[in-house]
Amino acid sequence: MPVSASIEIAPGVHMPRIGLGTHRIGGDVLVRCVHAAMDAIGDAGVLHVDTASCYNNEAAVGDAIESSSFPRERVFITSKIAPKEMGREKTPRAIDGMLSRLRVDALDLLLVHWPAAAKASPDDRAAHRVARRETWDAMERALAAGKCRAIGVSNYTIDHMTELLAHASVKPAVNQIEFHPRCPQREASAFCRERDIAVVAYSPLGVGALIDDAAVKRAAMAFRCAPATCLIAWALRRGVAVLPKSATPERAKENASLERASDAMDAMGDGDGAEKYCWDPSVVR
Ligand SMILES: NC(=O)c1ccc[n+]([C@@H]2O[C@H](COP(=O)([O-])OP(=O)(O)OC[C@H]3O[C@@H](n4cnc5c(N)ncnc54)[C@H](OP(=O)(O)O)[C@@H]3O)[C@@H](O)[C@H]2O)c1
Numbered sequence: 681m682p683v684s685a686s687i688e689i690a691p692g693v694h695m696p697r698i699g700l701g702t703h704r705i706g707g708d709v710l711v712r713c714v715h716a717a718m719d720a721i722g723d724a725g726v727l728h729v730d731t732a733s734c735y736n737n738e739a740a741v742g743d744a745i746e747s748s749s750f751p752r753e754r755v756f757i758t759s760k761i762a763p764k765e766m767g768r769e770k771t772p773r774a775i776d777g778m779l780s781r782l783r784v785d786a787l788d789l790l791l792v793h794w795p796a797a798a799k800a801s802p803d804d805r806a807a808h809r810v811a812r813r814e815t816w817d818a819m820e821r822a823l824a825a826g827k828c829r830a831i832g833v834s835n836y837t838i839d840h841m842t843e844l845l846a847h848a849s850v851k852p853a854v855n856q857i858e859f860h861p862r863c864p865q866r867e868a869s870a871f872c873r874e875r876d877i878a879v880v881a882y883s884p885l886g887v888g889a890l891i892d893d894a895a896v897k898r899a900a901m902a903f904r905c906a907p908a909t910c911l912i913a914w915a916l917r918r919g920v921a922v923l924p925k926s927a928t929p930e931r932a933k934e935n936a937s938l939e940r941a942s943d944a945m946d947a948m949g950d951g952d953g954a955e956k957y958c959w960d961p962s963v964v965r
Pocket residue numbers: 700701702703704730731793834835856881882883884885886887888889891906908909923924925926927928931932934935958
């Protein structure tokens with residue numbers, strides 16, 4: 681089955697379906713991984729890089745772009761507002777900080793990283809609601825000012841999304857959530873699909889744990905591809921974008937190949953579970 685290379689997440693904003701995750705990578709290693717992923721993409725495509733203010737690696741992403749042959753318009757940059765940067769005053773300052781560390785005029789996609797204010801207990805609903813609302817309003821203003829091309833959220837449950845949709849002037853373009861065969865997020869993705877909100881799969885390899893999963897290994901043998909390619913294909917087949925991370929340039933290159941993943945997109949079964957390897961936003965009220 682052919683898979684489109686990108687999803688139009690806002691008018692004229694095309695997000696590449698496969699991106700490079702960068703959590704816990706920085707410095708020269710990150711630069712080499714970005715360059716390796718660019719090699720896989722070749723002369724025509726766009727590289728999607730997923731960073732965040734709390735990854736402390738936006739400057740290295742900027743270095744990687746500056747030292748590459750890819751012009752700015754061939755890199756799609758996502759970054760995220762951290763909990764400690766949420767709020768009316770803090771969010772605009774955080775966005776300016778991102779732009780200056782990345783050395784770009786605008787982000788392609790700006791996300792709220794987590795649906796909770798920093799230092800408030802998970803069940804402090806009032807504090808989180810104010811933080812979410814003020815942050816989103818500031819992101820809408822940044823969008824209008826041309827500091828980003830699209831805005832969205834990450835780790836939002838259906839309840840958080842419903843609350844946001846009730847007051848947003850601009851609908852979130854994406855929800856970036858943990859998504860893999862052990863956590864297939866059927867309800868969250870159906871909710872997004874019905875509202876034309878793109879889903880972006882994070883931890884698609886289960887933070888590495890699924891590479892050694894027996895079912896994934898069997899699928900990889902059957903389809904004669906690497907376990908990581910199987911997992912990327914599994915996510916692509918479900919219509920989402922996917923963000924595998926590797927701190928190994930050869931793997932970053934292998935993971936970035938849409939052709940390889942498309943070839944592996946075959947009859948891989950659906951999982952039923954909700955087994956998470958990352959943080960769980962369902963406790964945030
Ligand atoms: N919004 C959020 O809250 C959130 C949360 C988590 C993640 N994310 C984003 O999603 C990205 C991916 O998630 P993740 O970093 O949690 O983990 P992941 O991509 O699910 O897994 C990464 C692990 O898989 C290994 N790996 C990668 N490619 C491989 C290959 N071809 N063969 C064998 N092993 C391979 C990596 O090892 P090596 O590095 O040693 O190669 C690493 O240990 C993050 O980097 C970040 O950008 C977002």
